[in-house]
Amino acid sequence: MPDTDRFDLVVLGAGTGGYSAAFRASQLGMRVALVDEGPIGGTCLHRGCIPTKALLESADVLARVRRAREFGVLVDGSIEVDYAVVAARRDAVVKRMWTGLRSLVKRNGVEWVQGRGRLDGPTTVRVALAGEDGTPGGGGERTLEAHDVILATGSRTKSLPGLVPDGTRVITSDDVLRRGTLPASIAIVGAGAVGVEFASFFHDMGTQVTLLEYLPAIVPLEDADVSVVLERSFTKRGIQVITRARFDTASVVADEGGVHVDVGRDGEAGTREVRAEVMLVATGRAANVEDVGLETTTAAVDRGIVVVDDHMRTAADHLYAIGDIVGGLWLAHTAAHEGLIAVHTIAGEDVEGMDYAQQPRATYCRPEIASVGLTEAQCADRGLPTKIGKVPFQAIAKAVIGGEYEGFAKVIAHAETGETLGVHIIGPHATDLIAEASLAMVLEAQPWEIALATHPHPTNAEVLAEAAMAVDGRSINF
Amino acid sequence: MPDTDRFDLVVLGAGTGGYSAAFRASQLGMRVALVDEGPIGGTCLHRGCIPTKALLESADVLARVRRAREFGVLVDGSIEVDYAVVAARRDAVVKRMWTGLRSLVKRNGVEWVQGRGRLDGPTTVRVALAGEDGTPGGGGERTLEAHDVILATGSRTKSLPGLVPDGTRVITSDDVLRRGTLPASIAIVGAGAVGVEFASFFHDMGTQVTLLEYLPAIVPLEDADVSVVLERSFTKRGIQVITRARFDTASVVADEGGVHVDVGRDGEAGTREVRAEVMLVATGRAANVEDVGLETTTAAVDRGIVVVDDHMRTAADHLYAIGDIVGGLWLAHTAAHEGLIAVHTIAGEDVEGMDYAQQPRATYCRPEIASVGLTEAQCADRGLPTKIGKVPFQAIAKAVIGGEYEGFAKVIAHAETGETLGVHIIGPHATDLIAEASLAMVLEAQPWEIALATHPHPTNAEVLAEAAMAVDGRSINF
Numbered sequence: 001m002p003d004t005d006r007f008d009l010v011v012l013g014a015g016t017g018g019y020s021a022a023f024r025a026s027q028l029g030m031r032v033a034l035v036d037e038g039p040i041g042g043t044c045l046h047r048g049c050i051p052t053k054a055l056l057e058s059a060d061v062l063a064r065v066r067r068a069r070e071f072g073v074l075v076d077g078s079i080e081v082d083y084a085v086v087a088a089r090r091d092a093v094v095k096r097m098w099t100g101l102r103s104l105v106k107r108n109g110v111e112w113v114q115g116r117g118r119l120d121g122p123t124t125v126r127v128a129l130a131g132e133d134g135t136p137g138g139g140g141e142r143t144l145e146a147h148d149v150i151l152a153t154g155s156r157t158k159s160l161p162g163l164v165p166d167g168t169r170v171i172t173s174d175d176v177l178r179r180g181t182l183p184a185s186i187a188i189v190g191a192g193a194v195g196v197e198f199a200s201f202f203h204d205m206g207t208q209v210t211l212l213e214y215l216p217a218i219v220p221l222e223d224a225d226v227s228v229v230l231e232r233s234f235t236k237r238g239i240q241v242i243t244r245a246r247f248d249t250a251s252v253v254a255d256e257g258g259v260h261v262d263v264g265r266d267g268e269a270g271t272r273e274v275r276a277e278v279m280l281v282a283t284g285r286a287a288n289v290e291d292v293g294l295e296t297t298t299a300a301v302d303r304g305i306v307v308v309d310d311h312m313r314t315a316a317d318h319l320y321a322i323g324d325i326v327g328g329l330w331l332a333h334t335a336a337h338e339g340l341i342a343v344h345t346i347a348g349e350d351v352e353g354m355d356y357a358q359q360p361r362a363t364y365c366r367p368e369i370a371s372v373g374l375t376e377a378q379c380a381d382r383g384l385p386t387k388i389g390k391v392p393f394q395a396i397a398k399a400v401i402g403g404e405y406e407g408f409a410k411v412i413a414h415a416e417t418g419e420t421l422g423v424h425i426i427g428p429h430a431t432d433l434i435a436e437a438s439l440a441m442v443l444e445a446q447p448w449e450i451a452l453a454t455h456p457h458p459t460n461a462e463v464l465a466e467a468a469m470a471v472d473g474r475s476i477n478f
Numbered sequence: 479m480p481d482t483d484r485f486d487l488v489v490l491g492a493g494t495g496g497y498s499a500a501f502r503a504s505q506l507g508m509r510v511a512l513v514d515e516g517p518i519g520g521t522c523l524h525r526g527c528i529p530t531k532a533l534l535e536s537a538d539v540l541a542r543v544r545r546a547r548e549f550g551v552l553v554d555g556s557i558e559v560d561y562a563v564v565a566a567r568r569d570a571v572v573k574r575m576w577t578g579l580r581s582l583v584k585r586n587g588v589e590w591v592q593g594r595g596r597l598d599g600p601t602t603v604r605v606a607l608a609g610e611d612g613t614p615g616g617g618g619e620r621t622l623e624a625h626d627v628i629l630a631t632g633s634r635t636k637s638l639p640g641l642v643p644d645g646t647r648v649i650t651s652d653d654v655l656r657r658g659t660l661p662a663s664i665a666i667v668g669a670g671a672v673g674v675e676f677a678s679f680f681h682d683m684g685t686q687v688t689l690l691e692y693l694p695a696i697v698p699l700e701d702a703d704v705s706v707v708l709e710r711s712f713t714k715r716g717i718q719v720i721t722r723a724r725f726d727t728a729s730v731v732a733d734e735g736g737v738h739v740d741v742g743r744d745g746e747a748g749t750r751e752v753r754a755e756v757m758l759v760a761t762g763r764a765a766n767v768e769d770v771g772l773e774t775t776t777a778a779v780d781r782g783i784v785v786v787d788d789h790m791r792t793a794a795d796h797l798y799a800i801g802d803i804v805g806g807l808w809l810a811h812t813a814a815h816e817g818l819i820a821v822h823t824i825a826g827e828d829v830e831g832m833d834y835a836q837q838p839r840a841t842y843c844r845p846e847i848a849s850v851g852l853t854e855a856q857c858a859d860r861g862l863p864t865k866i867g868k869v870p871f872q873a874i875a876k877a878v879i880g881g882e883y884e885g886f887a888k889v890i891a892h893a894e895t896g897e898t899l900g901v902h903i904i905g906p907h908a909t910d911l912i913a914e915a916s917l918a919m920v921l922e923a924q925p926w927e928i929a930l931a932t933h934p935h936p937t938n939a940e941v942l943a944e945a946a947m948a949v950d951g952r953s954i955n956f
Contacts, residue, residue, distance in 0.1 A: 016935065019954075020954045023954050024952065024954065027951065027952050044935065045875075049875075049935060049936055050875055050879070050936060053875075053876065053879050053936055054879050057549065057879050057880060057881070058549040058550050058551065061542060061545075061546050061549040061551050062546075062549075062551045064539060064542050064543070065542070065543050065546050065551055065553060067539075068539050068540075068543050069563070070563075070567065071535060071536040071539040071540075071563075071564070071567060072536045072559055072560050072561060072562075072563035072564030072565075072566075072567060073536065073539050073540045073543055073557065073558075073559060073560075074556075074557070074558045074559070074560050075543060075553050075555065075557055076555040076556045076557075076558065077553065077554040077555020077556070078552075078554045078555070079551065079552070079553055079554075080551075080552045080554065081550055081551060081552070082550050082551075082552050083550060084550075085547070085548075085549075085550035086549070086550030087550075088550075089548065089549060089550060093875075093878055093879055096878055097875050097878060100873065100955075101955075104955070104956075331934075331935075332935045333932050333933065333934050333935035334932065336932075336935070336954065337932045352930070358931075358932065359932050360932060360933070360934045361934070362934035362935075362937065370934065395578065397523075397527075397528055397531075397571075397575050398531065400571055400574055400575060401528070401531050401532050401535050401571055402535060403535070429907060429910050431934055431937050431939075432907050432910050432911060432937050432938050432939045433910060433913075434934060434939075435911075435914050435931070435933045435934065435937065435939035435940075435942070435943075436913050436914040436917055438931045438932055438933065438934075439914055439917060439918060439923070439927075439928060439931040440917060441931070442927070442930050442931040443921050443923055443927065443931075445917070445921055449917075449920070449921065450917060452830070452920055453836075453913070453916045453917040453919070453920040453921075454811050454812065454814075454815045454836065454837050454838060454916055455811065455838070455913045455916065456809075456811050456838045456839070456840035456848065456909055456912060456913065456916075457494065457522065457527060457809075457810045457811035457814070457840075458527055458528060458531055458810075459840065459909050459910050459913065460910050461909075461910045461912075461913035462913075464913070465913075473505065474502065474505050476497075476498045476501050476502065476814065477578075477579075477582070478582075
């Protein structure tokens with residue numbers, strides 16, 4: 001006989017967006033249930049950001065060890081990778097953070113419901129409970145009634161039409177993050193954030209990397225100047241980069257010997273054969289909108305994503321949606337921000353709506369990339385007059401000290417109003433440095449105000465201050 | 479026969495404060511001369527921040543190499559330091575940045591005057607020019623007349639009364655930064671920023687370190703919680719830390735065998751002998767106020783520093799002073815900020831006066847320390863009611879991934895107004911992360927506003943957002 005419970009809020013999906021929403025709702029005094037068939041932490045913790053960055057950290061250590069001599073540290077003997085240790089550390093990091101999250105469920109007084117949830121109308125969630133032994137559906141059904149529901153069922157890897165990952169020769173990021181061995185060579189399809197992170201990682205680890213991108217630039221969503229620096233850096237390191245890559249997915253051959261496919265470049269005659277032990281498909285993700293009961297509500301789904309307003313409301317009263325299922329940026333921290341907006345809206349607060357232009361983006365290849373706001377091209381498309389400050393890391397003492405000074409910071413401001421329109425950083429610690437730019441955007445700080453804040457010397461953070469000053473032709477150290 | 483030249487501005491002293499002022503003044507259209515008997519860059523570039531951080535970078539590489547195995551990177555064979563390479567890299571970094579600065583003098587159209595300058599009245603600077611071959615005073619004299627003068631003559635190392643550095647057994651930071659060899663053991667007197675940076679560095683390099691601090695806590699200017707974490711970390715690493723250290727400077731014996739001194743602890747009976755190959759005196763600096771001609775002006779000097787108002791004006795019209803000679807924080811970036819305030823004031827702009835509470839402080843030991851604003855104790859002293867958010871780095875995924883998650887971020891806000899009073903960070907990338915807090919202070923952002931800015935995941939920068947949320951009991955990942 002099904003249990004029925006009443007909650008103020010039921011959150012369906014316990015990824016970063018879901019658990020952030022659940023914890024905050026509980027902090028605001030709501031009675032909250034958090035439902036997921038998988039472990040808390042979702043894609044980001046178990047199959048995304050966290051294990052990937054753990055792998056990249058090992059790659060960074062390796063790169064640093066290889067360069068140790070120039071810093072006066074002599075390593076006598078061979079330097080080798082024990083990939084079993086790399087993979088075990090990756091898994092240990094995930095486990096540690098997962099343990100932390102489970103304790104936070106308790107600390108926040110959120111009720112954890114392990115099982116597959118499905119909407120039955122906008123404010124009812126039927127959960128096929130996991131059994132004692134974890135068997136999906138083995139624990140019967142429980143019906144949760146809620147005043148409000150937040151849908152946060154996330155996304156899954158997706159491939160190109162006609163190219164079906166087999167988990168062995170043609171793989172996805174999920175497969176990489178499960179594997180305990182390195183391929184000798186890899187062809188990566190797609191040079192977005194996931195593709196370039198893995199390209200950087202595998203190359204460091206000694207795998208021969210070919211990176212295929214359909215568009216004319218790698219990291220095509222970033223500012224064009226960033227793409228240029230990254231492609232130059234990758235090519236110099238020995239990663240084979242093929243932009244404007246064209247191939248027929250049906251012609252990809254995967255056999256005992258590996259994968260091969262003939263690849264041409266748009267606008268050029270002829271093709272060359274790309275051969276690799278495995279092919280990694282990094283061409284984006286698909287939202288998990290199916291089989292969650294959306295058809296029992298009036299919520300709309302358009303081109304595979306749930307339609308929401310800027311306060312994360314679906315068309316169905318009391319039903320909200322956040323994270324990858326609403327498209328947007330497909331980023332964990334953005335999902336968390338959406339979750340907080342939804343919860344504070346549910347709490348009746350007058351909260352600022354979602355503004356994707358204020359969401360930072362971070363890519364952990366080497367050099368790192370991070371950005372917030374508009375690219376120069378987007379400004380041009382919108383007819384916005386701009387003034388730009390761009391300062392290379394080689395002008396920044398701390399970057400020179402660190403021995404990694406490829407890249408730059410670029411601040412784009414409105415030429416007339418002075419408004420900060422976009423900040424783009426490629427170089428050391430970029431992913432940490434963008435936080436300040438993110439704060440500046442939220443507070444509507446103009447470049448001269450960023451420059452007014454003293455940036456400690458010597459730090460990588462000075463690059464932002466210098467670029468902000470450069471907007472008005474007033475940089476000091478460049 | 480002496481040359482006389484008229485300038486809008488003469489800047490006497492070409493350290494970070496001086497050159498920043500000179501470059502900006504030129505950008506504002508002034509005709510500017512920059513005078514120094516030494517090379518552009520001053521203490522920070524040649525005997526301070528930059529060479530120290532270069533040494534610390536080598537120490538960091540060494541520490542990372544030693545831990546490589548846990549990241550899956552196997553180093554087969556011995557790991558050794560070639561200190562000649564460490565020192566050569568230190569010097570190469572300095573030279574590279576120095577070359578950059580010299581080209582910026584030209585690019586900014588500033589006239590470089592190599593020689594020893596001395597005020598002759600508030601707006602006249604007489605320069606004993608260096609000769610063609612660089613001989614001090616060998617090039618005759620040149621008299622510079624200016625509408626305004628900025629004095630930025632910096633500071634020098636200073637010792638304790640009765641303890642005279644001999645450059646061999648009893649040394650200063652200047653000596654460390656000239657040396658091409660490592661001592662087997664070192665006793666460091668003074669656990670401020672300079673003392674703890676060298677303690678961290680020498681210990682990593684294999685030198686046995688004893689750190690002596692007169693006060694009850696190391697890094698005594700930082701928040702007490704920071705001191706506790708650092709002392710624990712240092713002690714765990716094997717650095718011998720003696721706080722409340724008392725010894726008679728006259729009893730320090732330096733001979734062929736090294737240095738030894740009997741050290742007691744305040745409030746405890748008995749002493750123990752501290753022996754080391756060298757003793758590093760890191761007990762502060764003295765401002766260069768002598769022999770710069772201040773007596774030819776009405777500018778006031780009080781307890782060894784030049785007295786200025788919050789726009790860096792001395793008591794003499796048209797004479798400004800910035801940097802270490804005005805005391806304050808003795809930090810390069812603060813000197814630069816003071817320099818910009820002076821220049822914009824000279825340009826007749828209505829510029830915000832100097833507020834030392836908005837100046838960030840950065841210390842590059844491991845773990846790194848950075849802070850801005852008031853400590854908890856300072857708030858208590860001023861009777862300010864506080865609410866505090868403190869989040870450890872072990873709650874931050876990126877820190878766990880990096881394998882260095884000692885430390886925390888602590889945000890102190892006014893309990894009633896919500897104003898951000900202080901931010902204290904000890905842990906990975908602290909010195910970069912404080913820039914965001916610095917911007918928050920300048921923009922008068924409250925903790926909830928810091929939290930409103932999305933911090934990319936996973937980054938070390940998240941620690942600040944979490945601590946900001948924790949101020950109101952609303953952290954998500956802790």
